[in-house]
Amino acid sequence: MDNVNEDDDTSLLVIIVDLNAYSWGKQVELAEQNIDSTSGSRFITLSTFFEHLVIFINAYLLLNQENQIAVISSNVGESSFIYPSNHVDTKDKSISFKISQSLNNISKHLIEEIHLTSEENSSSSSFSAAMSLALCYINRIKKDNSTIRSRILVFNISPDVSTQYIPVMNCIFSAQKQSIPVDSCILTSTDSTFLQQASHLTNGIYLRPHRQDHLGQYLLSSFLIDSYSRKFLNVPTLKTVDYRASCFCHKKIVDIGFVCSVCLSIYCKYSSSCTTCGTKFTIKFNINQLKTSSSSSSSQSENK
Amino acid sequence: MKIFQYLSSLPENEIQDLYSDAFTCRAVLRSLPPRAKQYLMRLLVVDSISMQSVYQWTTQSSIQAHKDAIRKLLDLKILTRVPNPKGVVSQDQLFLNQRFKDNIKDSLTDLDSVVLKSVKDNQSAQQHIKPMTVEELDKYSKGQWEKVLYYLSDEGKAPPELVSDLLLSSNLTKKNGTSIAITSEGFKFMLKDIYTQIWTLIIVYLNTLESRGRPRKEALIFLFKLSFLTLGKSYYLADLNPNQRDMLFDLKEFGLVYVRSEKSDVFYPTRLAISLATGRTVSLMNDLAQEISTSQKDQGYLILETNFRIYAYTQSSLQISLISLFVKMLYRLPNLAVGILTRESVRSALLHGITADQIVDFVKQNAHPNMVISGYPEVVFEQIRLWESERNRITYKKAVLFDSFPNAESFSKTVTFAKDQYFLVWFDETKKMLVVNDEGSEPIRNYIKKNFT
Structure with a gap:
């Protein structure tokens, strides 16, 4: 207790949100189909997901005054920072308010942007680019604050693209080298090979919630655990990993x-x-x- | 952690009242150890949970820490434990305090909660007042806190009434005739980290508030609220109620907040206030603590020579006044103060209740690297201890005196018995008197009863 450093759980969390409009569109269909079945996986729509996400971010910021956060969107063909961003100029608001505002903006633009991209290359998001952005950002923050514990949380909805295998693996290895855990929350019904490997290699949490309408609870009880607390708390891990x-x-x-x-x-x-x-x-x-x-x-x- | 001890010591209804304030709940949550925080977040969405299930959260290697965390939450009355009706301990149910739960839940869904509205940049510009920068605030709070410590170590200075009252009632200083002198507690206090120092005084302050007929609950809530303000922003005094405003001016004495003048209508929280509730947030406090004790740990400034001379390479009058508690200061140069340890100077420190070990530890802790390399002057330390033992030439021990033995034989036999049992302290053959230590009184009495009556 006397040692100040011992109990420090200050962390930096970079959230990568998969905002592939096509995948979320498919999700809506699934959500409607499964709406009255009481068992099995249920799916949520983008707006519900944002609500859960904002609560999670709020909880994360509540835990420690100095907790830092960044949100990166991984979209079709491009990845960009949602927070911190220089577009929003509501100075006096809380961080979670800013994030939720920009998320709402994004969901509006998402539909407009669909028309700009062609169907062929839009099946998957540029996950590797978002991952690289996250790693670079962490690297930059670590320069100023070398003791901060950082981790990446990925919300995945679009299927893996095998063309991205090499850049993704490179990202995973550099995350592993810097001991940055990559947590993955899979919102589809199929597992992601990339993220299974990413979480396994970096000692992150891999979870595919069975009931997505309770996503908030999954987030609070599993993904809120900072990398310091993981040393002494049991976290969900994978039993089998697809290493292909x-x-x-x-x-x-x-x-x-x-x-x-x-x-x-x-x-x-x-x-x-x-x-x-x-x-x-x-x-x-x-x-x-x-x-x-x-x-x-x-x-x-x-x-x- | 001081704040927890304090909160745990509060009566049940008072702490329940505190938890009805959302910001108090948040501040308490923040200042909990990481493990307890995680447990609370998990409990937010369930009604109750059995001890057995909670037990499975932790890894086997850290069960002790797990128990400590649960204990802490129970002590703070955040969790309540309801025994299983069948008496199975592992099936005891844990409940989260309803108010606490509701408040935290609310703050999770509340996107736009602001404790107090901050003054907009352009508004303060209109009033032609230059806003304070973060550096200026740091400098100010550091200066204010140094002043408090300075009052403690320097008898000549007369501190503001509030500070001197607090120092007195916290037993850090004591009245010595007309002047006020530092106590042994005060000396130990000086060696502690700044966070512990502030909380020690704040808790005394809260207790004195109670005796002045003002509710300490409100004061605590206000303190917690302060920790949610943003550093470098100013806030309107008009948004506070009169009690809070009074308290604000009290806190100004410790450098927790900055108010330009009595007439000023805005105030700035300083780093000290913001990190008060979460003292463990290292990066905030470290800079400040390091500056205040400029060189206390990392680079010592004291050189003590075997000729009892002490050289202090420092510019801080606080450090010099601290040394002068047990050193006779000879002269002071811009970056150096020279003094000599004399019997009188050390004795005056000893009279204040400072112990020789405290002095030796202080010198060792603040030793200049060069002195560490060449070795401490053990002979000086030995002399300081001798000066201390000079004051303790008489030691008191409980003992029992036996006299008027009927004859020489019974006396000599009792003496031999006492000697054999190592009870004997003193005896006189001619006066037939025997003194034994406290443990010996009963056996000797029995021995005499058995053999000579």
């Missing part, structure tokens, strides 16, 4: 693939040289033979 990697050549998630012996790049098809490090492979073998032998031996992932 995606190949470097076609960005497909592969169960079995070829691994470069020099740089460990993964390929789904055999090629005579590694495109990443340029190593030429001299060994020749019959690919058909390999396929039959490997499928009979095991079906497990090769690069676990």
Whole structure:
């Protein structure tokens, strides 16, 4: 108790909110379908989600006077800061008020922006870009305040895009190196491979709430725990993690693939040289033979 | 943590009253240890929970801390424990204080709660008053608090009535005839961190408020509210009620708030006030604490030589007046004060109730790096302890005197018995008198009864 540093839970929380208009649109359908079923997963719409989020932010800021927060939106093709931002000039208001205001603004513009983007590249948000923004921001804050404990909380709704595999993994590894936990809250019915790996590698919390209408409670009881308190409180963790990697050549998630012996790049098809490090492979073998032998031996992932 | 001890000591109904104020609830929540905060947040959305379930929240390695956290919440009457009717302890239900719960819930959904409206920048510009910067406020609060400490150590200065009253009633100083002198408690107080110092005085202040017929509940709530204001902003005095305004001017003496003059219509909270409720927020307090005790821990400023001379490399009159409690000051240069430890100077400190160990610890804590390298002058420390023991040449012990033994034989036998049992303190053969220590009185009495009656 005497040691001042010991009980310090001051933290910096960067929230990445997935604001993919298409995914949220699909969510509305799901929410309507599931509205009267009492069991199983229920879904919430964007506006309800914002309400839960603002309560969570309020609770987080309430816990410690010096807690800092940043909110980043991960949108189709772009990521930007929601808070802190230089657009809002309501000086005298509380932080949570500012955030909720900008969130409301965003949800209005979201529909307008849909017309600007074409259907093809809009299925998923640029998660890796948002993640990089978050890591850079944390880095900047840490320069001024080196003792602050930082973490990232990701709200995910759009499916993983395998083209983003390499940048996302790079982000995860740099978060791991700086020991920044990446917490993930999945709002769809399917797990996200990227975020499972991110949370697992960085000792973060991975949770897919079964009843999203109680999201606020999930947030308060699990995601509010700062990285200091995680040392002594039990937190929900994953039992099984999908570790499958995606190949470097076609960005497909592969169960079995070829691994470069020099740089460990993964390929789904055999090629005579590694495109990443340029190593030429001299060994020749019959690919058909390999396929039959490997499928009979095991079906497990090769690069676990 | 001082504030918790204080709150826990309040009577049940008073603390319940306090929890009806939303900002008090928030401040209490903030100042709890991290673990307790998390527990509270989890309990917000449930009606009651069994001890068994709460037990599962913690990891096995930190069960003691878990129990402490629950204990603390129970002490603060935030949680109530209702025993299981069947007597199964693990099934005891925990309830969150209803008022506390409602208030915290409200503040979670309340987006726009402001304690007091701050003065807009352009408004203060209209009145042609330059607003205070954060640095100016820091400097001011530091100066004010140094003054309080200065009153404590310097007998010559006459502090404002409020401060001197507080120092007296908190037992940090005592009246010595007409002058006021520092006590042993006061000396220890000087060595504590600034946060503990402020709370010590604030609690005494709250208690004196009660005796002056003003409710301390209101004062506490006001203090908690202050901690939610923003540093560097000014607030209207007109938004406060008369009691709060009175208190504000009291708090000004400690440097918790800044008011330009009696006529001024705005006030500024300082860093001290804002971090008062959450004293543990390190980064805020550290700068200030470090400045006040400029070099107290990181870079000492005292060099004590074996010839009893003491050199203090400091400019702070506070530190010099602190040393002069036990040192005879000889001369003072711009960045250096030189003094000598004499029997008289140390004895005057001892007479104030400061102990030799306190002096030695003080010198060691503030030792200049060079002195640490070359080693402390143990001979001086030894001499200070000798001067102390000079004052304690007589020690009192309880003892029992036996006399008028019937004959020499019974006397000598009793003496041998007392010697064997290590009870004997003193005896005289001719007068037949025997003194034994306190433990020996009963056995000796029994021995005499058994053998010689």
